[in-house]
Every structure is written in C-alpha cells, then in structure tokens.
Amino acid sequence: xxxxxxxxxxxxxxxxxxxxxxxxxxxxxxxxxxxxxxxxxxxxxxxxxxxxxxxxxxxxxxxxxxxxxxxxxxxxxxxxxxxxxxxxxxxxxxxxxxxxxxxxxxxxxxxxxxxxxxxxxxxxxxxxxxxxxxxxxxxxxxxxxxxxxxxxxxxxxxx
Numbered sequence: 001x002x003x004x005x006x007x008x009x010x011x012x013x014x015x016x017x018x019x020x021x022x023x024x025x026x027x028x029x030x031x032x033x034x035x036x037x038x039x040x041x042x043x044x045x046x047x048x049x050x051x052x053x054x055x056x057x058x059x060x061x062x063x064x065x066x067x068x069x070x071x072x073x074x075x076x077x078x079x080x081x082x083x084x085x086x087x088x089x090x091x092x093x094x095x096x097x098x099x100x101x102x103x104x105x106x107x108x109x110x111x112x113x114x115x116x117x118x119x120x121x122x123x124x125x126x127x128x129x130x131x132x133x134x135x136x137x138x139x140x141x142x143x144x145x146x147x148x149x150x151x152x153x154x155x156x157x158x159x
Contacts (some may be wrong), residue, residue: 010147013066013074015108018058019101023086026051026080029146030125032062039132040150041112044125050084054129055116062102066109068142068153073105099133099154110137 011029018024030044043063045052055061065073073092082088093106097113104111114130121127145152 007148010145010152012143013063013146013151014043015066015073015077015105016045016055017062017064017102017104018051018054018060019062019096019103020058022054022057023089023103023125024051024054024084025077025088025103027074028063033037034129040117040129041114041132042127042129044122044127046125048071048124050127052126056119058102059099059116060102060133061114061116061128061130062097062100062104063112064105064108065112066105066144067109068155070105070107070144072094074144074146074151076119097134108138109143111135146154 014023014031015027016028025112026049028043032042035041041063043067045055076082076091089103094103095106097104099113102113112132113134115133116128117131118129119126141155143154145154
C-alpha cells in the first residue's frame with residue numbers, strides 16, 4: 001500500500017553515478033534540492049544497493065537529470081542485471097565530470113557534480129547530502145517523469 005501511495009507523487013528521473021576505481025550508476029527519483037546557500041542536494045540510496053557503498057567510498061557523486069527521450073537510459077540503470085564497472089556505461093553516451101570524474105549522461109537536461117557533505121540515517125536508506133561542485137543545464141525543456149509506476153513525458157506548457 002505504501003508503495004502505491006508514494007507512487008501518487010510525480011518525480012523527475014535522474015541517474016546518479018560515481019567514478020573512480022569502482023564506477024557505478026543507478027536510476028534514482030529520490031533526489032531533491034536542499035539548500036541554495038550553501039548549495040546542497042540530496043539523494044536517498046537503499047543500504048543494500050551496490051551504489052550505497054560505492055558512493056561512500058568515492059566521497060563524491062554526479063547526478064544527470066534525464067530528458068523525456070531518455071526512458072531507455074533510466075530503464076538501463078534500473079536493471080539489476082546490467083554489466084558492472086565501466087561495462088554498465090557501454091550502452092550510453094557519457095563523459096567524465098571535470099570535478100569528480102563520475103560519468104555524466106549525454107543528452108541529460110542538467111548535470112550536477114557533488115562532494116559528499118553529510119550522510120544521514122533514513123531507515124532502510126541512507127540520505128546522502130552533496131555540496132555542489134559544478135552544474136550545467138541544457139536548453140531542452142522536455143523532462144522524464146515517473147508517476148504511478150510508469151514513465152511519462154513533461155513538456156513545457158503541458159504533458
């Protein structure tokens with residue numbers, strides 16, 4: 001029941017990545033801005049997810065906010081059976097972030113590179129708060145959304 005209720009809240013879709021010796025990516029919609037001063041964002045990661053320990057070890061992460069045409073990218077990084085390490089990035093275009101080295105997904109609406117600022121207990125998840133190191137935004141206005149267990153497109157001025 002709780003999953004259905006939470007599914008009634010529309011969210012944007014991101015891919016969170018870490019670089020370094022153990023690069024990893026995951027689709028996440030538990031992402032939010034926290035503060036403008038200092039500039040902080042958060043992402044929630046299940047304690048049992050591969051990303052959890054990789055993010056702690058890396059000490060930094062990147063967030064790619066996906067555009068409406070990137071549902072395939074979101075599905076790829078949500079698939080537990082994809083490759084591991086750098087192999088999981090083979091099917092997508094990406095570039096290393098200039099500040100963290102974490103993969104930034106090409107064609108995304110926006111990219112953030114973050115240093116790990118604080119970690120908080122969030123029950124079966126950890127709440128990772130990152131301080132912004134670099135940001136960039138494309139001009140595209142079409143966003144990928146997740147609502148009711150399905151992907152949707154949001155275009156400026158309507159859906």
